[in-house]
Amino acid sequence: MAFLRNLLASILGTLVALGILFFMLLIFASLAESAGEVNVRQHSVLELDFPYPVSENSGYDSEDPFSFFYDPTMGLNDITKAIAVAKTDDRITGISLKTPYLMAGLAQTRAIRNALQDFRESGKFVYAYGDFFMQKDYYLASVADSIFLNPVGTVDFKGLAAEVLYFADFQEKTGLKMEVVRHGKYKSAVEPFLSNQMSPENREQLSSLIRSLWAAMRDEMAASRGLAPADLDRVADTLGAREPEMALRAGLVDGIAYQDAYEAKLVRESGTAKEHPERISLQRYMRYSRGRSLHTGTDEIAVIYAQGEILYGEGGPEYIGQELMTRALRRAREDKDIKAVVLRVNSPGGSALTSEILWQELQLTRKEKPVVVSLSDIAASGGYYLAVGGDRILAEPTSITGSIGVFATIPNMSGLSDKIGINAEQVGTHRFSMDYSFFEPMRDDFREILRQGIERAYDTFLERVASGRGITVAQADSLAQGRVWSGTEALENGLVDALGGMPEALEMAAEMAGVDDYRIRTLPRYKTGLERLMEDLGGAEAKTGSLLEAELGAEWAQALRELRAMLQQEGVQARMPFTLKIH
Template identity: 45%
Template sequence: MEFIKRVLSTLTGIMLFCLLFFLGIIFLGAIMGSGGDDVITVKDNSVLELTLDFPIKDYAGKTEFAEYPFLNEDEKNGLFNIIDGIKLAATDDKIKGISIDNNFIQAGLSQTKALRDALLKFKESGKFIVAYADIYTQKDYYLSSVADTIFMNPVGAMEFKGLYSEQLYFKDLQEKSGVKMEVVRFGKYKSAVEPFLENEMSDNNREQISVYLNSLWTEMKRDISKSRMIDEAELNTIADSLLARNATLAKSSKMIDKIAYHDEYIDGLKYAIGIENDKKLKTISIADYAIHAADKLKLKSNQNRIAVIYAEGEIIYGEGDEDKVGQGTMGASLKKAREDDKVKAVVLRINSPGGSAVASELIWREIELTKKVKPVIVSMGGNVAASGGVII
């Protein structure tokens, strides 16, 4: 009998502990969820650090839990959150300028272009933009070329050599291994399965890749030429001959302005905002400032709204999530937007390489139904819109 009492008391204690622990988590979450409106503090005479070394998506993602709202996640490091931050910084008296410091940007070229355009707009405020890197990748330099002054480490390196594409082909491998891919191909320019059918690039594929790469390179050259005051033909020469591969050559080619170590760069920033070298430079990261901007630019209730729906990632058959496009989530979002009287139009932002043909067709159908009720505008400003991404 004594043994049974001990077992029951132990079980009761465990259940009581679990209950108290669960209630404690809920209480802690409620406290965290009811924090101040502006948790990010921006100090006077601050420099905005545009370090983009995290994966940048068009939409950062939002997760909501109906029963446990304290677990909700609403990231503010998406492409448009960063652009909103740059826009706000232009009018924020506490932000004196922007520093692009050892970036290694993790964004596509079209996203980098959008960020660069936002920086050009920022410069109209009269505030400075400066850039520093030990190593400039080609995409990093494209973004940094907008800066008023570009710094480079004395033993640094720069990748500036134009654009190219490589493709592996597996036809011979299949014949030697006895394993053969069964593929269905439609159209001369549908090249995704070409590596399994050929040993070399077809003329049609070479044509479309050449047009694509030349278009991108022409755009990059035009932007860099305008910012750096270097003729486009000269930029081609610099790329072909690798005349910016180190700090000395980059400065001779006018691709950068100053050769300096990082501490000298920081001293230059201090001088630009009028503080002494022995004082600490006040900085705020773009990730934190984007959260600050999202709070400052919070939308008020309005009877006239535009719904923005993101189709980002591979298209799959199913619900989908922040990394994949599914007809379940997309269909529900489109239905909600067209039945909401406050929503006057829908913008569909596409950044997808395609995927499931069935899911793409089902999404397309929901878009057609929405078009009958209100305008649907497609933004193909993401990095890619191919296959099923084109269909929707």
């Protein structure tokens, strides 16, 4: 028995040692790769593909060997910078675009599209090839000089649609419900818990929103393809690009070809003498471009990224917390080399308290230097709360913004506890000592206290909007009620100052600060992979997302995350009025 025990111990020790050795080899390999200079050969074609989700700023450090422990993302700032660097790189002859299942928002997609349009102005080519094109993929690819489709491929071109799930019957049947207090007739984040069907107000705002987003996409695609917008509407109405020959006749693609024929075209256009095109991947070229500066001035403009839900706490790459953002704003206003600030917002909102704290920090920053706000895919509710703290606001036509309204949701399982035989009894010293129990119906007096808090938060929100936009509280209220707007609609309503992306925001900030040339300082500083790993060693957070998707699939994993987030909400929420997935 002792022999067997010793043998098993030896085997286990060997396995542990091998695991540690493998771990160290991975680190050294990562360090070696990061330390090495990226070799860009002559006649290279920059191959753009997007295997990971696109975030505003990934916070990824190519020299951090511990970053591979976390789900990778691609920073929009790194992507657009790589395209801009390639524009003036004589070794890069053109770009080949491959975009199956682009995991980016519409505004982010438009930012990449604009960068490619600027690249084309250098005289270099941009070609796109797809075995198939999903609608967002095609929106990006439409900027190319030529688009090629696999002979058995398809173009998913059908317009935009949105779907919302409703849970009133589910709550009735299970006894598990959400207690809701809200302000704003369009504040439909809580509507799925109150009804089994879409309200006229929500249907109105959703219809208006997706029509505006589609119009912006359609007009840009039509201009790039030399087609009339009405032509694209007809294609969408009839699914007129579902087969390669149909897509070709409709003018959506320029050629039908297999991959080898497409590569032969890349060889001819790039001027290489080799049999296959000389490629460099976007990921490798981003490593190269990170070390290159597009601006050489001594003055600086700070670009502060506010991305994710707004929660009370530290903050990080996935969510906005007051601690990390406050440090970034203070650093920006106290550093004499920084002459202006661009706040890049991509957030559906969240905690009203945290939004107010950061709004105040923005006011302090505005007293010292100009603050320009650039809206990405979503800057709604709490995200817009932050935006009105700046001097100027720019939005993409496809940005989703507004949603000026607040609500509170609290889980209640009194119906479920009755069904399964659980009874909760309470004892307290005062009337509100037990202000709320999950196991009892919500008392009217407690609901009234919540309602008063909601009204106070809503009034404060309106005051911030009125002050920031130079309008009356009554005018702000007429644009509020929780309604969401596209960037184009927001401009018409005076909620933003102009349409544009990060390049325009930087140009405006430089003009307001009176600087001609500048460098960009990216803030905040996120924790390194090692710091995050050490925090997560006591739990299982590092790979939760990957495990969920592996076991449940992406759709169900996302639904579970959204339900968990709703159940974990604390306090008054200034949040995007629904989880919007646009198809």
